[in-house]
Amino acid sequence: MAITSPERRIWWNEPVERVELIWAGVALLWGLFMFFFMIAWHFIGGQNLSNEAYRVVPDAYVQKVEDFAQKYQVREDSGTPVAKPPAGVDVYLLGRLWQWWPVLELEKGQSYRLHLSAADWQHGFSLQPTNINIQVHPGYEHIITLTPTEAGEFGIICNEFCGIGHHTMTGKIIVVDKQGAK
Amino acid sequence: MSTTFDGMVSTIRDKTTTFRVCQYTGLKVDVAAQRLIIANAVAAVVFLAVGGVMGLMVALTRWPAVHLLPAEWFYLILTAHGGNVLLFWIIFFEIAVLYFASAVLLNCRLAAPKLGWLAFLLMVAGGIAYNVAVFQGESTVMFTSYPPMMAKPLFYISLIVFAVGALIGVGLFFATLAVARAEGTYEGSIPLVTFGALTAAIIAVFTLVTGAIILVPTFLWSVGLIREIDPLMYKLVWWAMGHSSQQINVSAHVAIWYAIGALVLGAKPLSEKVSRTAFFLYILFLQLASAHHLMAEPGISSEWKIVNTSYMMYLAVLGSMIHGLTVPGSIEAAQRRNGFNKGVFEWLRKAPWGNPAFAGMFLSLVMFGFIGGISGVVLGTEQLNLLMHNTLYVPGHFHGTVVAGTTLAFMAGTYLVLPLIFQREIVWPKLAKLQPYLFGAGAAGISMFMMGAGTLGAPRRHWDINFTDAVISFQHSPGVFLMMALNGISAILAALGGAIFVLVVVGTALFGRKIGPGHRLTFPLHAGARTVAKYGSEGTVKLPGTIVLVSIFFLAFVLYYFVNWKYLSDLWLFR
Numbered sequence: 009m010a011i012t013s014p015e016r017r018i019w020w021n022e023p024v025e026r027v028e029l030i031w032a033g034v035a036l037l038w039g040l041f042m043f044f045f046m047i048a049w050h051f052i053g054g055q056n057l058s059n060e061a062y063r064v065v066p067d068a069y070v071q072k073v074e075d076f077a078q079k080y081q082v083r084e085d086s087g088t089p090v091a092k093p094p095a096g097v098d099v100y101l102l103g104r105l106w107q108w109w110p111v112l113e114l115e116k117g118q119s120y121r122l123h124l125s126a127a128d129w130q131h132g133f134s135l136q137p138t139n140i141n142i143q144v145h146p147g148y149e150h151i152i153t154l155t156p157t158e159a160g161e162f163g164i165i166c167n168e169f170c171g172i173g174h175h176t177m178t179g180k181i182i183v184v185d186k187q188g189a190k
Numbered sequence: 191m192s193t194t195f196d197g198m199v200s201t202i203r204d205k206t207t208t209f210r211v212c213q214y215t216g217l218k219v220d221v222a223a224q225r226l227i228i229a230n231a232v233a234a235v236v237f238l239a240v241g242g243v244m245g246l247m248v249a250l251t252r253w254p255a256v257h258l259l260p261a262e263w264f265y266l267i268l269t270a271h272g273g274n275v276l277l278f279w280i281i282f283f284e285i286a287v288l289y290f291a292s293a294v295l296l297n298c299r300l301a302a303p304k305l306g307w308l309a310f311l312l313m314v315a316g317g318i319a320y321n322v323a324v325f326q327g328e329s330t331v332m333f334t335s336y337p338p339m340m341a342k343p344l345f346y347i348s349l350i351v352f353a354v355g356a357l358i359g360v361g362l363f364f365a366t367l368a369v370a371r372a373e374g375t376y377e378g379s380i381p382l383v384t385f386g387a388l389t390a391a392i393i394a395v396f397t398l399v400t401g402a403i404i405l406v407p408t409f410l411w412s413v414g415l416i417r418e419i420d421p422l423m424y425k426l427v428w429w430a431m432g433h434s435s436q437q438i439n440v441s442a443h444v445a446i447w448y449a450i451g452a453l454v455l456g457a458k459p460l461s462e463k464v465s466r467t468a469f470f471l472y473i474l475f476l477q478l479a480s481a482h483h484l485m486a487e488p489g490i491s492s493e494w495k496i497v498n499t500s501y502m503m504y505l506a507v508l509g510s511m512i513h514g515l516t517v518p519g520s521i522e523a524a525q526r527r528n529g530f531n532k533g534v535f536e537w538l539r540k541a542p543w544g545n546p547a548f549a550g551m552f553l554s555l556v557m558f559g560f561i562g563g564i565s566g567v568v569l570g571t572e573q574l575n576l577l578m579h580n581t582l583y584v585p586g587h588f589h590g591t592v593v594a595g596t597t598l599a600f601m602a603g604t605y606l607v608l609p610l611i612f613q614r615e616i617v618w619p620k621l622a623k624l625q626p627y628l629f630g631a632g633a634a635g636i637s638m639f640m641m642g643a644g645t646l647g648a649p650r651r652h653w654d655i656n657f658t659d660a661v662i663s664f665q666h667s668p669g670v671f672l673m674m675a676l677n678g679i680s681a682i683l684a685a686l687g688g689a690i691f692v693l694v695v696v697g698t699a700l701f702g703r704k705i706g707p708g709h710r711l712t713f714p715l716h717a718g719a720r721t722v723a724k725y726g727s728e729g730t731v732k733l734p735g736t737i738v739l740v741s742i743f744f745l746a747f748v749l750y751y752f753v754n755w756k757y758l759s760d761l762w763l764f765r
Contacts, residue, residue: 010382010448010459010520011215011295017378019462027733028464028515031740035511038744039504042751046496046572049755054763055573061488086662107661119763124488129339130421132580136647137667140761141579143486145421146338150488155763163664165657167580167649169332171339172261175654178662 057142057152064149069102069125076100077110085111085180098123098151101164101179103131103144105171108164108179115186116159124150132168135181141167156183207299212610213707214715215453218375219611222303223293227286227611229310230359231604232699234282237317238597239692241274246685249636253678254656254671261653262330268651270324272333276592277352277435278317283600284390284442285309285359290611291387291445292366298375301365309358316352323348332651334428337408337419346409350402357398360391382459382466383452386445389469390438396477397438401431422489429480437476439592440510441469443554443599447517450551453606454542456716457524460733465516471509475501482566485575492572499570507567514559514743519736521552524716526732534734545713550602550626557630558595561637564747565590574754577761583644590637593684598630601691608695609711614702619712622694629687635680643673645757 016022050056076099080091089110093099095118102109104127114120124133126146133142138158142150164179208221244267250258259267293300300306322344323329329341367388370376380388404427410416448465451457459465481498484490501507525537542548565587568574578584608616616622648655648670655674657664705711 010452010457010465012381012452013376013378014382014462019379022461022463024461024464027519027737028461028512031515032464032508032512034744035508038748039500039508042567042571043496043500043503046500049573050492053573053759054765055576055758055761056492056765057486057573057576058765059491088662111662130336132649134580134647134649135762136664138761139577139581139645139647139757140764141486141576141581143488143579145488147420148422148488153765157762163662165647165649165664167652168336169265169339169651172265172330173659174265175261175652175657176659176661178657178660178664180662180664 058150060151062149062151063147064125066125066127066146069123069149070104070127072123073100073102073109081110082113088179090182093120096120099154101133102127103133103166103177104128106166106173106177108133108166108177111180111182113182113184114154114156116156116183117186119153119155122152122154124152129170130168131166131170131177134165134167136163136165138162143168156181159183159185209299213709214610214711217294218297220293220299222306223289223300224611226300226303226306226310227289227294227607228699229307230282230286230289231607231611232695233310233314233317234279234286234600235604235692235695237274237278237282238688240321241271241279242685242688242692244268244271244274246681247271249678249681251653252655253674255675256678257654262327264653265330265332265651266324266327269330269332270321273320273324273349274317275597276333277349278313278320280439280592280596280600281352281356281435282313282317284394284438285313285356286607287442287446287603288359288363288387288391289366290607291381291384292363292370294611295381295384296367296370296376298366298370298373301362301369305358305362309355309362312355312358313352314355316348316350316355319344319348319351334432335408336428337411337421337424340412343409343412346405346412350405350409353398353401353405356394360394360398363387363391379462382462383445383449385466386441386448386469389472390441390445392473393434393441393476394438397431397434400427400434404428404431422487425483425487426480429483430477433479433482434477436588436591437472437479437506439596440476441472443558443596444469444510444513444517446599446603447513447551447555448520450547450602450606451517451521451524453715454545454548454551455521455524455528457520460516460519460523464512468509468512468516471505471512475506475509478502479506479570482570482575485570485572486579495572499572499575504567507563510559510563514555514563515736515740517555518552518739519733522733522736528716534738538735542713544623545605546622546626547602547605547713549623550598550605550630553626553630554595554598554602557598557634557637558591559743560746561634562587562591562595564750565637565641567747568751568754571751571754574758577754577758578644580650581644582640582648582650585650586637586640586642586644589633589640594630594633594637598626598633601629602626604691604695605713606715608698608702609705609713612699612702613705614698615705615709616694616712617697617702618694621690622713625687625690625694627687629684629691632680632682632684632687636677636684639673639677639680643670643677646670646673648674 092113166177
């Protein structure tokens with residue numbers, strides 16, 4: 009029994025049942041498939057998290073986001089500036105207690121270099137209802153090349169606990185159809 | 191080196207040890223070990239009761255129609271819930287398992303009972319101090335305490351003290367193995383269950399040492415001696431403790447599955463070699479899983495993520511999938527030998543479903559595989575993680591592993607510990623019979639409904655998914671609210687099952703009939719358990735039922751895996 013010592017002292021020489029060998033083989037092959045599929049998705053898939061990140065002083069990052077928002081502000085939404093950068097430029101988003109700032113207006117089908125970082129604590133960038141979730145660290149500037157594929161209003165919520173106001177931390181990305189596309 | 195060690199063993203040998211012989215298993219039980227097993231099991235159940243009530247409060251708050259606690263209390267209780275159940279309940283129980291698998295199964299004395307009591311006291315002190323720190327407020331940092339968010343120094347110290355205690359307990363396990371070997375209390379290799387416990391203990395050393403490596407500097411940071419803790423470095427090292435501690439659970443509860451199969455059904459491992467190799471794969475690869483928590487982080491390369499998150503090409507998953515065949519396989523083989531040989535599934539239909547030890551064990555096996563296991567691999571896939579990172583899917587997954595898997599297995603094990611170690615007959619057997627089903631249904635529900643809510647985007651650790659006070663409003667889809675209500679109802683079921691468990695354990699410990707010679711157990715052990723003469727690998731067997739079960743499992747695994755890739759491919763493009 010499993011609670012007693014093996015009957016044969018040399019148990020490691022016992023032959024193994026075929027059913028166990030086959031199952032172990034199937035499991036091993038499936039594991040190898042899953043392993044190589046992650047690698048393959050980097051070549052065939054459209055959703056891979058960027059490895060581009062830099063160390064940054066949080067205050068310096070806040071300054072960059074403020075400069076960005078000022079430069080491209082087109083209006084306000086609920087008291088938050090709405091930045092509408094031209095396609096292809098670097099876009100900055102800041103996570104801080106307790107908002108995602110500023111509101112971004114992007115064009116469908118265009119690619120943007122989205123910079124993500126935090127001013128204070130860790131935050132969880134969670135784009136909804138699309139459900140893209142990326143961890144945001146203070147001191148690390150993460151750059152993701154993002155291409156919205158659908159138009160509409162998308163919420164950003166925070167899914168990393170960041171203190172008592174965590175559940176009030178939201179933001180917004182507005183995606184408009186390409187100008188002249190309609 | 192070896193002379194010093196031998197010297198130590200012989201000095202301890204001079205002390206007198208009292209043994210009793212178990213009338214059901216023939217095992218020689220060191221009474222000092224027995225006392226320590228009882229103490230650790232009782233402490234475990236106390237923390238389970240406290241943490242379980244907290245879990246119910248969390249679930250009822252997250253049910254938007256009930257919304258039980260105010261925000262501050264919600265986050266505070268959630269922080270306390272994590273420590274009490276994920277650490278204290280589970281590690282106290284695991285220490286009891288280690289003492290059982292070493293001293294009791296090897297017919298040996300516990301190497302140094304006094305050290306065992308020191309370990310116990312440190313762990314109790316740490317557990318209480320953790321709760322004090324959290325309830326004082328200002329340490330509402332969640333169980334994970336990610337910097338730069340800072341708790342009070344007591345918060346970190348309490349965990350360090352607890353970990354030191356646990357490490358002493360683990361050391362005592364190793365020492366007892368050495369004593370058993372030196373004194374020749376067993377022949378040949380250690381039993382498979384002890385081997386599983388040894389796996390758990392080795393991983394525990396890695397886990398607890400890693401905990402010290404990260405919590406000591408974090409403590410120094412909280413008292414102002416260190417200026418900064420890098421948040422990314424913290425996560426990498428912290429999760430080498432946090433996730434590895436879950437691998438202790440896996441090893442321990444797989445060992446318990448084998449033990450219950452042996453004691454209740456007389457099951458032998460199909461092959462000692464295969465089952466031990468599967469455990470050995472855990473030792474080699476399970477610790478890499480720290481990476482599961484770093485898939486969505488900046489500053490870590492994809493190469494590192496892929497190698498580590500897959501436990502080096504899924505070799506640890508291979509270990510679990512092997513146990514997934516050999517555990518039900520050994521039960522099928524035993525049942526067929528017991529005479530239930532008709533058709534494909536008579537062995538399963540006529541299994542002792544009225545014995546809570548067996549029922550809990552088998553439900554734990556099925557739910558750990560189907561709910562916790564599959565979701566864990568999907569969640570730990572580099573790209574798929576972005577669909578679910580930090581959503582409620584994450585707690586959904588680990589309630590599938592830790593509650594439906596580990597906790598239910600430990601509860602099942604307790605139904606054997608009560609008569610065999612406490613030596614008291616289980617009170618309220620009808621309630622006990624019902625308990626694994628009630629708790630199992632609740633645990634399955636909370637796991638799957640949280641996973642459902644997470645798939646729809648609901649965040650974890652979040653007080654208000656209505657975003658009532660947010661400046662920029664946001665509305666989740668109605669499906670999220672349905673999932674949260676179903677989660678709340680499941681949590682009530684699980685809490686009911688948990689309450690019955692606590693009631694039965696406490697009732698039995700206090701009022702259960704003392705078991706005397708010749709007593710017939712309410713939930714009998716297999717006749718084979720009376721003697722240790724029948725042991726070794728099962729040998730040639732036909733296992734049609736198990737083959738059907740693992741085929742269904744494999745199909746579910748593959749389908750669910752690809753469904754999630756389909757979800758992912760529908761997202762916005764990012765690189």
